[in-house]
Amino acid sequence: xxxxxxxxxxxxxxxxxxxxxxxxxxxxxxxxxxxxxxxxxxxxxxxxxxxxxxxxxxxxxxxxxxxxxxxxxxxxxxxxxxxxxxxxxxxxxxxxxxxxxxxxxxxxxxxxxxxxxxxxxxxxxxxxxxxxxxxxxxxxxxxxxxxxxxxxxxxxxxxxxxxxxxxxxxxxxxxxxxxxxxxxxxxxxxxxxxxxxxxxxxxxxxxxxxxxxxxxxxxxxxxxxxxxxxxxxxxxxxxxxxxxxxxxxxxxxxxxxxxxxxxxxxxxxxxxxxxxxxxxxxxxxxxxxxxxxxxxxxxxxxxxxxxxxxxxxx
Amino acid sequence: xxxxxxxxxxxxxxxxxxxxxxxxxxxxxxxxxxxxxxxxxxxxxxxxxxxxxxxxxxxxxxxxxxxxxxxxxxxxxxxxxxxxxxx
Numbered sequence: 001x002x003x004x005x006x007x008x009x010x011x012x013x014x015x016x017x018x019x020x021x022x023x024x025x026x027x028x029x030x031x032x033x034x035x036x037x038x039x040x041x042x043x044x045x046x047x048x049x050x051x052x053x054x055x056x057x058x059x060x061x062x063x064x065x066x067x068x069x070x071x072x073x074x075x076x077x078x079x080x081x082x083x084x085x086x087x088x089x090x091x092x093x094x095x096x097x098x099x100x101x102x103x104x105x106x107x108x109x110x111x112x113x114x115x116x117x118x119x120x121x122x123x124x125x126x127x128x129x130x131x132x133x134x135x136x137x138x139x140x141x142x143x144x145x146x147x148x149x150x151x152x153x154x155x156x157x158x159x160x161x162x163x164x165x166x167x168x169x170x171x172x173x174x175x176x177x178x179x180x181x182x183x184x185x186x187x188x189x190x191x192x193x194x195x196x197x198x199x200x201x202x203x204x205x206x207x208x209x210x211x212x213x214x215x216x217x218x219x220x221x222x223x224x225x226x227x228x229x230x231x232x233x234x235x236x237x238x239x240x241x242x243x244x245x246x247x248x249x250x251x252x253x254x255x256x257x258x259x260x261x262x263x264x265x266x267x268x269x270x271x272x273x274x275x276x277x278x279x280x281x282x283x284x285x286x287x288x289x290x291x292x293x294x295x296x297x298x299x300x301x302x303x304x305x306x307x308x309x310x311x312x313x314x
Numbered sequence: 315x316x317x318x319x320x321x322x323x324x325x326x327x328x329x330x331x332x333x334x335x336x337x338x339x340x341x342x343x344x345x346x347x348x349x350x351x352x353x354x355x356x357x358x359x360x361x362x363x364x365x366x367x368x369x370x371x372x373x374x375x376x377x378x379x380x381x382x383x384x385x386x387x388x389x390x391x392x393x394x395x396x397x398x399x400x401x
Contacts, residue, residue: 141366143357160359161341182362199366207362213330 003032004135006090006113009057018127020092020115024104028111031089033057036132038125040064041091045079054086057128061121065097080106088112094121134195138259139187146179146196146229147171149284153196153229155184155263156280157256158237162270165206167237170277172206177226178216181206186231188259194231203227233287234263235280240271250286250297264290316385317378324398328369330361332399337361339390345381347391358391 007029010020022029039056042064068076084106090113093099098116107114117124144157145164149171156164165181172178180198187195198204204217204225217225234256246269247254256265266283270276289296322328328336340347340358347358351373356363358377369375375395379388394401 141354141356143355143360143363160357165362182360183356183366199368201368202362202366205362207360213361 005030005032009033009131009135010113010115018117018131019119020117023093023098023107023114023116025090025107025111025113027108028090028113031111031113033089036136038128040121041083042067044083047079047082049082049086052086054088057089058091059121059125060091060093060097060099062095062097065093065095065099068099076100077102084110084112090115092117092124094119094124133189134187137187137189139185140259141199142184142186142258143182144184145181146184146198146231147280148177148179148226148229149281150176150288152233152284152287153179153231154280154284155196155231155234156237157234158270161209162237162239163276164237165208167276167280169206169208171280172216172220172224174277174281175223176281177224177229178204178206179226179229186258188261192261194258194261194263195228196231197228231258231263233283234258234265235283236265236267237270237276238267240269244269249301250295251301315378315380316388317376318388318392319374319376320392320395322369322371322373322375322395324395325371327371327373328364328367328395330365332394333361333364335394335399335401336364336391339394340387343379343381343383343387345379345384345387347384347387348378350376350378 010018035056037053037056038059039053040061040063041052041058044052045064045067068079071079080103088110091107092115094117096116096118099114104114106112119127142155142157144155145168147154147156147168156167158164168178168181179196181202183199183202184196185199187197189195204215205213206216207213246267254265254267255262264287268276268279286296324332336349337359349356349358349364349367351367351369354367356367358364377388377391379385
């Protein structure tokens with residue numbers, strides 16, 4: 001995993017604007033964040049520095065600032081001295097509370113970035129949990145195309161030239177939305193979700209052989225794109241192989257593993273005359289049915305078994 | 315499997331036209347071809363995929379191929395990059 005610096009974290013890579021203002025300690029912006037956690041430094045400020053988690057993001061809420069305010073100038077200075085004797089990662093003051101100039105001087109000297117936030121402490125910490133989770137999550141880049149079909153994230157995979165982008169184009173034309181073409185960045189969130197996005201560079205573009213690179217957002221408009229989508233089903237497009245057995249029932253569910261998580265997979269043989277986008281659409285809808293507990297293949301099977309039983313079979 | 319490493323020295327990195335030169339050659343071969351930068355893998359037969367690697371001057375690139383014509387293709391791509399995409 002690539003390292004994450006304070007600067008990258010604060011910039012949030014464009015996802016959420018944290019709306020924070022840097023007050024001091026600019027020299028420390030490129031320090032690496034090694035632990036994806038926050039710390040309320042209340043105990044440390046009160047003089048208890050055992051187990052002080054200085055390498056985490058320090059959040060000064062109303063409690064901390066009220067405590068500092070009631071100290072005498074002398075006592076406050078002593079606390080600052082002790083606090084900054086540690087290699088503190090960075091500090092954030094919530095509720096727009098601006099710390100005194102002595103604190104900022106220390107921060108500048110020790111290269112500890114200090115930020116100001118308009119948000120409340122609880123709100124800020126909740127936000128951080130999301131951002132940290134995503135930044136520290138495992139990720140992989142796949143050669144695939146991701147489309148949101150009826151609200152289901154469908155990852156189209158298959159060898160180059162099999163028609164992933166063409167399938168995506170027709171799906172877009174039918175009102176579905178493109179997330180990424182030919183290169184999908186997948187992140188594992190919370191050990192259970194796979195979220196796919198496009199690389200920032202390629203966003204909204206699609207390559208169609210014969211046309212070249214097209215801008216989907218410009219041609220089809222804002223409704224044709226979305227920036228991220230949970231991957232819920234994988235379709236493997238492959239050349240029709242007469243010797244291979246394709247699923248004819250849909251009773252068994254195959255799995256495709258991405259970052260150690262299993263995703264249902266269907267293999268769709270491609271052959272002239274087969275309308276792949278409609279098959280993909282139907283697969284997406286079928287997946288939604290399965291999610292609410294309706295499995296067409298299994299139900300038909302049950303019905304047939306019952307009928308056989310009524311006719312004297314077992 | 316054939317694998318070679320190259321440092322991209324071309325001033326403009328790999329933008330659309332150089333990417334196309336790689337992909338066009340790769341399409342002539344039946345083997346699989348992968349370009350790897352910073353542990354991110356791209357399909358050498360897909361323009362979008364190659365562009366998505368964001369290869370800038372100085373980028374270190376691994377070219378890996380598997381299958382028929384693999385070594386020939388890897389050599390061609392390495393040479394193409396080393397010669398700054400002048401054929």
